Amino acid sequence: MNDFRILPVLKILSFILFVLSVITFTVPLVYSVYMEDEEILCYILPIFISLFLYSVFIPVKSVRLSEKEALFIAVSIWFIFPLFTTLSYELSGYIHDPIDSYFESVSGFTTTGASVLTDIEKLPKSLLLLRNITNWIGGIGFVVLAVSFLSTRMPIGKAIVKFESSKIIEERIEPRVKEIAKIVISVYLILTVTEIVLLLVSGTDLYNAVTFTFSTVATGGFAPYNASASALNSFFGEMVITLFMFLGAVNLQLYYIAFKSRSIKKFFLDQEVLVYAGIILFSSLLTIFLLYETNTYSSLTESFRYGIFQIVSAATTTGFSTADYSNWHPAILSIIMITALIGAVGGSTGGGIKIFRLIFIFKIVSGELKRIAHPKIVYRPYLKGKKLDPSTVNSFWAFLSLYLFSLLFFGFMLTLGGHDLITSFSASVACITSLGPGLGDVGPASNFSQFSDFEKLMLSFEMIFGRLEIIPVISLLFIRNL
Amino acid sequence: MNDFRILPVLKILSFILFVLSVITFTVPLVYSVYMEDEEILCYILPIFISLFLYSVFIPVKSVRLSEKEALFIAVSIWFIFPLFTTLSYELSGYIHDPIDSYFESVSGFTTTGASVLTDIEKLPKSLLLLRNITNWIGGIGFVVLAVSFLSTRMPIGKAIVKFESSKIIEERIEPRVKEIAKIVISVYLILTVTEIVLLLVSGTDLYNAVTFTFSTVATGGFAPYNASASALNSFFGEMVITLFMFLGAVNLQLYYIAFKSRSIKKFFLDQEVLVYAGIILFSSLLTIFLLYETNTYSSLTESFRYGIFQIVSAATTTGFSTADYSNWHPAILSIIMITALIGAVGGSTGGGIKIFRLIFIFKIVSGELKRIAHPKIVYRPYLKGKKLDPSTVNSFWAFLSLYLFSLLFFGFMLTLGGHDLITSFSASVACITSLGPGLGDVGPASNFSQFSDFEKLMLSFEMIFGRLEIIPVISLLFIRNL
Ligand SMILES: [K+]
Ligand SMILES: [K+]
Numbered sequence: 001m002n003d004f005r006i007l008p009v010l011k012i013l014s015f016i017l018f019v020l021s022v023i024t025f026t027v028p029l030v031y032s033v034y035m036e037d038e039e040i041l042c043y044i045l046p047i048f049i050s051l052f053l054y055s056v057f058i059p060v061k062s063v064r065l066s067e068k069e070a071l072f073i074a075v076s077i078w079f080i081f082p083l084f085t086t087l088s089y090e091l092s093g094y095i096h097d098p099i100d101s102y103f104e105s106v107s108g109f110t111t112t113g114a115s116v117l118t119d120i121e122k123l124p125k126s127l128l129l130l131r132n133i134t135n136w137i138g139g140i141g142f143v144v145l146a147v148s149f150l151s152t153r154m155p156i157g158k159a160i161v162k163f164e165s166s167k168i169i170e171e172r173i174e175p176r177v178k179e180i181a182k183i184v185i186s187v188y189l190i191l192t193v194t195e196i197v198l199l200l201v202s203g204t205d206l207y208n209a210v211t212f213t214f215s216t217v218a219t220g221g222f223a224p225y226n227a228s229a230s231a232l233n234s235f236f237g238e239m240v241i242t243l244f245m246f247l248g249a250v251n252l253q254l255y256y257i258a259f260k261s262r263s264i265k266k267f268f269l270d271q272e273v274l275v276y277a278g279i280i281l282f283s284s285l286l287t288i289f290l291l292y293e294t295n296t297y298s299s300l301t302e303s304f305r306y307g308i309f310q311i312v313s314a315a316t317t318t319g320f321s322t323a324d325y326s327n328w329h330p331a332i333l334s335i336i337m338i339t340a341l342i343g344a345v346g347g348s349t350g351g352g353i354k355i356f357r358l359i360f361i362f363k364i365v366s367g368e369l370k371r372i373a374h375p376k377i378v379y380r381p382y383l384k385g386k387k388l389d390p391s392t393v394n395s396f397w398a399f400l401s402l403y404l405f406s407l408l409f410f411g412f413m414l415t416l417g418g419h420d421l422i423t424s425f426s427a428s429v430a431c432i433t434s435l436g437p438g439l440g441d442v443g444p445a446s447n448f449s450q451f452s453d454f455e456k457l458m459l460s461f462e463m464i465f466g467r468l469e470i471i472p473v474i475s476l477l478f479i480r481n482l
Numbered sequence: 483m484n485d486f487r488i489l490p491v492l493k494i495l496s497f498i499l500f501v502l503s504v505i506t507f508t509v510p511l512v513y514s515v516y517m518e519d520e521e522i523l524c525y526i527l528p529i530f531i532s533l534f535l536y537s538v539f540i541p542v543k544s545v546r547l548s549e550k551e552a553l554f555i556a557v558s559i560w561f562i563f564p565l566f567t568t569l570s571y572e573l574s575g576y577i578h579d580p581i582d583s584y585f586e587s588v589s590g591f592t593t594t595g596a597s598v599l600t601d602i603e604k605l606p607k608s609l610l611l612l613r614n615i616t617n618w619i620g621g622i623g624f625v626v627l628a629v630s631f632l633s634t635r636m637p638i639g640k641a642i643v644k645f646e647s648s649k650i651i652e653e654r655i656e657p658r659v660k661e662i663a664k665i666v667i668s669v670y671l672i673l674t675v676t677e678i679v680l681l682l683v684s685g686t687d688l689y690n691a692v693t694f695t696f697s698t699v700a701t702g703g704f705a706p707y708n709a710s711a712s713a714l715n716s717f718f719g720e721m722v723i724t725l726f727m728f729l730g731a732v733n734l735q736l737y738y739i740a741f742k743s744r745s746i747k748k749f750f751l752d753q754e755v756l757v758y759a760g761i762i763l764f765s766s767l768l769t770i771f772l773l774y775e776t777n778t779y780s781s782l783t784e785s786f787r788y789g790i791f792q793i794v795s796a797a798t799t800t801g802f803s804t805a806d807y808s809n810w811h812p813a814i815l816s817i818i819m820i821t822a823l824i825g826a827v828g829g830s831t832g833g834g835i836k837i838f839r840l841i842f843i844f845k846i847v848s849g850e851l852k853r854i855a856h857p858k859i860v861y862r863p864y865l866k867g868k869k870l871d872p873s874t875v876n877s878f879w880a881f882l883s884l885y886l887f888s889l890l891f892f893g894f895m896l897t898l899g900g901h902d903l904i905t906s907f908s909a910s911v912a913c914i915t916s917l918g919p920g921l922g923d924v925g926p927a928s929n930f931s932q933f934s935d936f937e938k939l940m941l942s943f944e945m946i947f948g949r950l951e952i953i954p955v956i957s958l959l960f961i962r963n964l
Contacts, residue, residue: 330897330906338890361883368880372957390872397879398850401843408820415812422903424812475854
């Protein structure tokens with residue numbers, strides 16, 4: 001086994017931190033200068049600190065990273081980079097507790113969108129812009145990580161993956177990971193620009209269009225207003241956001257495949273997308289029916305408007321809201337929590353267990369039922385046309401077991417702090433799936449400020465743990481001689 | 483494939499129904515005659531009806547049953563026999579709605595112990611005796627079914643099992659199923675007699691000793707009083723019940739093994755029992771601490787008394803209560819629900835997912851973690867010293883997936899009826915695990931009378947579905963040409 005070469009690792013880590021700092025802080029910096037809002041230091045200092053750190057390690061000789069070292073960097077970046085935005089929040093003076101700032105930062109980069117802020121609009125606009133950029137960076141960061149580290153075809157043992165040799169899921173094109181990264185980043189940029197344009201068309205100003213777009217395509221859910229997306233006060237704007245929450249929650253490579261083959265069918269006939277669209281359609285229709293039937297809204301139009309937005313927001317794990325659903329019919333609350341738990345399509349910015357895993361479970365179960373009907377058939381599960389070997393299947397179940405166990409564990413830890421069951425377990429679902437808001441005291445009209453510092457740190461960990469889909473974080477703890 | 487021979491199946495089915503009727507109704511009949519309580523017809527008529535049914539089929543030629551036919555009988559008996567006690571309840575005039583009577587009957591035989599009665603003590607004592615006998619019959623009935631049909635070593639395809647050839651889990655003795663059935667029935671009778679004697683020693687009368695014992699060793703949880711087990715008003719009595727809830731929730735074959743090898747160690751060093759005892763010990767200690775710390779009870783003695791009883795009652799899926807835990811610390815409510823969900827030891831009268839499955843999940847997960855640490859190791863899961871082939875592993879996960887899916891599905895269906903989340907999902911847990919009481923509106927001080935007829939039928943189905951551990955019921959639906 002290789003030794004862990006600490007200096008080369010720190011060199012690359014500090015380089016990535018520097019690049020991320022420049023991307024993250026430049027826009028709010030420019031905006032701050034333009035607005036003359038006196039927050040300039042909040043954005044300059046992190047860039048300088050990251051530059052300083054990097055410069056310290058420049059003399060270190062570059063090496064080709066081992067798998068373990070790459071994994072260490074890929075995981076630790078999610079814990080370390082939020083410290084830079086924590087610094088911004090603290091320097092601004094608008095968030096007082098460093099743990100609050102760290103929670104808000106982690107919540108941003110993991111695209112969770114859970115907030116400890118009781119009055120969002122008190123913050124200067126440049127800081128809110130930064131806050132939504134954390135969503136945007138986190139969204140694409142996860143997709144790039146997923147296509148390189150978390151490919152579904154790999155057993156966990158190999159999930160500590162060769163950056164250079166992994167293949168993508170789709171058989172039709174098999175470029176190398178760097179090319180895939182380019183593709184998904186391009187798609188992401190196109191989605192971003194398109195949504196900004198459409199929101200401008202809807203009549204909102206550039207600031208709103210940009211900030212909302214950042215947290216929409218990332219399925220992040222941060223909004224620069226206490227009233228979340230209802231602050232836009234625009235039916236057309238809400239429909240644009242609904243559409244792009246869905247588009248962001250779909251495998252970003254599919255757009256490229258559909259574009260390259262000049263066939264929109266390729267996009268809509270993808271099994272995961274089909275199942276996902278089916279779940280959202282069914283959930284939305286049932287919700288709209290229940291809203292209308294229980295007279296929550298008196299008109300079918302309003303039931304449609306608020307029903308579809310809340311369901312798509314939950315099923316994509318975005319977490320925007322245009323209504324306080326806390327008092328809606330309990331079946332709708334179940335739908336919100338269950339669709340978030342199921343989550344989005346693999347290779348998207350969305351979170352949750354993911355649709356391809358749901359399909360996998362369905363195949364295992366239906367395979368068993370087939371075997372009961374025809375006892376002589378030897379059944380082996382497959383996914384996307386590939387048979388799965390038993391060790392991959394084990395990895396799969398290990399992931400699911402750990403996911404559900406973590407969900408119960410963190411929920412239980414919150415009940416230990418005296419929070420009621422609905423609040424505790426919905427907060428745990430909201431953090432592990434990167435949904436954001438939950439039910440009860442962490443409902444859409446509330447926030448996470450009620451939790452203790454220990455609980456906020458624990459939930460920060462849960463957000464990263466869930467976002468990285470558990471295994472890489474655990475691997476880091478279990479690999480020998482790291 | 484064999485055809486399904488309807489007449490021979492009905493002959494055996496009616497014979498079993500007759501035997502069950504005699505066992506079930508004789509004791510309340512004798513008691514009713516002795517008490518002269520005018521309920522005699524309620525107990526005579528079911529016996530006569532079952533005798534009549536059997537006599538109709540006596541001329542049918544006996545045959546050796548195929549696996550499918552045996553499975554059909556084993557499953558359908560759980561749906562059909564409750565109709566006989568439904569008749570008793572209806573004849574008595576104390577339960578008015580036949581669906582209420584059916585729910586109460588299914589709840590009895592599945593050892594769930596959920597009740598639709600708002601005032602239990604209004605019922606005549608002979609009828610309450612019958613009600614607790616349904617628990618007692620159901621408890622041993624399930625164990626006999628489990629050792630013959632649900633052996634953990636069989637993949638689901640073979641779970642449609644040969645009555646004559648299946649082996650038991652323990653390697654040390656491998657008698658045939660009939661012998662095992664004799665063993666577990668003997669153990670059950672000894673446990674029953676011992677508890678009755680100990681409860682008499684505790685100072686209660688014979689009626690209470692017998693009724694409480696019936697629902698204790700079966701981990702059923704029916705009590706002939708509105709106040710459940712606290713009606714005994716005896717610390718010693720509660721401790722006896724606590725002990726026998728635990729003893730009933732442990733693999734009944736272990737007693738025989740320990741007895742035969744003259745070694746109590748064999749009992750306590752069984753891996754499942756160890757893990758189970760550990761879970762109960764940890765949960766009880768935490769509960770006692772929380773009760774004392776939050777001042778729910780002012781003395782440590784009371785915290786111990788009420789804490790340990792409620793936790794053992796939940797973890798064994800018995801569902802007795804000596805306190806209304808609805809307002810206890812939320813972490814205790816989590817513990818109650820989670821320990822019930824985990825459930826009891828395999829081969830016991832208890833329900834839930836079962837400890838051996840928890841151990842299995844733990845082994846899969848730890849195997850994966852080992853593989854991360856040592857990527858070259860080929861890991862294959864095993865249980866009780868036997869390696870599991872991939873198809874058995876698939877069956878296992880299919881069961882767990884279906885279990886959790888059913889839990890969510892039935893809970894969701896209850897929310898559709900407008901019941902709140904806590905009530906709906908705890909009721910679903912309480913029915914699928916055969917715990918009985920839940921939280922919220924189905925808490926220990928409440929009952930299931932609030933549900934609609936449709937919901938009661940649905941929950942009756944869920945109780946049987948959970949009790950038979952899903953697969954046999956599903957098999958019946960999926961086997962071709964049945
Ligand atoms: K989110
Ligand atoms: K029970």
